[in-house]
Amino acid sequence: MTATHTPEQIASIVDRTKEFTLFEWGHQNITPLVVDHAKGVHVYAADGTRYIDFNSVAVSVNIGHGDTRVADAVAAQLAKIEFASPFWTTEVRAEVGEKVAQITPPGLKKSFFTLAGADANEAAIRTARLVTGRRKILVRRRGYHGATQGVLPMGGDPRRWAVEPGVGDIVRIPDPYHYRALGTATEEEFCRSVLADTEEIIRLEGPHTIAAVFVEPVTGSNGVIVPPQGWLRGLRALCDRYGILLICDEVMSGVGRTGRWFASDHEGVSPDIMTMAKGLTSSYVPLGAAVFSEAIGDALQDIEINAGLTYQSHPVGLAAARATLAIYESDGLIENSEKMGHYLRQGLHELAERHPSIGDVRGVGLFNTLELVHDRDTKVELFTLTGPNSAGQGELGAALKANGLLAGLRGPWLMACPPLCITTTEIDAAIEGLDAALEVADRYTSAAGAPPPPHATHTFPPALEALR
Known part of the structure; x- marks a missing residue:
């Protein structure tokens, strides 16, 4: 070239x-x-x-890159109506909302369309706290849920350091990371151990204080950690046992990436809330979504939803999603x-x-x-x-x-x-x-014969040096 x-x-x-x-x-x-x-x-x-x-x-x-079917759909929507108030509706909003309800696990129905995964995750957290009246969110130790002030502290890597403690009330649960597990347990034994540790955390934190367990079914940017079979089903069972919502962040793992529409589908698990972005439009234009169960949707009929965006349900993003979702199937x-x-x-x-x-x-x-x-x-x-x-x-x-x-x-x-x-x-x-x-x-x-890599070191603040 x-x-x-x-x-x-x-x-x-x-x-x-x-x-x-x-x-x-x-x-x-x-x-x-x-x-x-x-x-x-x-x-x-x-x-x-x-x-x-x-x-x-x-x-x-x-x-893949350069698919003119998406470009043509975006151009057609721009020529038709380029922007609509979130309090209006469009044909494309109705169509994509209906399609998302069809491809997501059973029970999920109502979509709140955002600009990206981070604000979809924020909408999920705020809504979970709103409908449960509880504050705590349990997250995987190595998870990642976006870069905004609300969700970055939930992440399990150093990117969160600059914004801690953030919105607070975040509790970390063990990762189903078998490769880094101590001992020689089988995947099945390891899975049972992780779920047992998670249940103990739930009981000690108090189920009545926990709004949701918020996880990536497959951790993405922190190592593509694929859990043992049974882990997500076990987590669903724990949430049902203790009356806690299950939120699955499928921003990276969703929309075909794992060989199913969503990673949750591999275990036949239906979360109470699912978030997505990235593959929803194949990143041709920004769009995200928080998808809520029918029960949460019904609860929101009489509760003011605690989320809003100027570009919520943007028709151009939705046009890209409509074309993209069709391509997954046709191709x-x-x-x-x-x-x-x-x-x-x-x-x-x-x-x-x-x-x-x-x-x-x-x-x-x-x-x-x-x-x-x-x-x-x-x-x-x-x-x-x-x-x-x-x-x-x-x-x-x-x-x-x-x-x-x-x-x-x-x-x-x-x-x-x-x-x-x-x-x-x-x-x-x-x-x-x-x-x-x-x-x-x-x-x-x-x-x-190379020496092991050095670990990062951190010095004491000058005022505390004398106390060392």
Whole structure:
């Protein structure tokens, strides 16, 4: 592919971007990739380089890039009516609301359409507290639910530090993270143990104080933690036993990503509230949704809902969703996610046989990760979430890019979450690129004689140094 911009033009774009805009999650001393266009699973940089989008950008471009059916639907809606008051309605609002009720688990019915996953999660929390009259929210220790002030403190990683304690009344429950469990328990034994610990937390916190248990059925950006079979069903049973709402955050795991419409479907679980975004429009335009059970919808008939947005139920976002949801079905993308997921994991397991840096391969559908370790026996992480990026992390990122992959590398987790339209040929090309790039990671393992990575340290405030 030939370049669409000269080196001087590319440099100008980078310079002006850095002068007038800010990047998220970190310092501003970066050199961003300048992209020009994308099609299918490929992204084309302004210098003409073609990459496989191995992370669906943000695990969100589920149908693939450049689908004109969505672009045409958005253009048609803009020509018809570009914006409507949240207190009005449109044909597209009725149609997408009805469609979401059809594809979500039984019992879910009423959608509150937002702009993203974070505000959908905020709407879910506020509504759960409103209808129960309780405050506490139980969350997974390594979960993540968005970046706004209301939901960032619920996350289980260092991104929450700057905003703690946030809205408060957050209680953490154990993760069903079998790879990092102590001992040699089977998955079934481990699942029972996690559920028992969770029940003890519920009893000690007081069920009468708990509004909801709020979980990602498969944790996303914090490691694609796929729970043992039975965990989500067990959590549903605990919520029923103690009169607590179950909220499933399917912002990343939902809308075909796991080879089902939603990750909850793998265990036949119906939550009381489900949230989604990302794949709802394949990120072509912003849209999220909090979907409530019919019982909660009935309760809200006589209670003023405690959520509102200028762009709630935006008709352009809904038009994109209507077109996108139709494409999942017409193109068989959910079935392809399941089939290609098996094929991809087979390739990832073969890589694990050759690369000592791969400690674990896990996933479901096209929602997968490689957990990179310094030592397979101790499971010491190769890269950490805290502190500055190590030299090895930067080298691996550069190697992935040099081998034609735009991949998500976050701490020890190398994500493998391509668009659902990917083919075996494209997966083979991605595996080849990973194979070459992982040689960099291998050099930082104990097998290569490298020392273990240092952990981040924190000093005492100066006023407390004398007390040490």
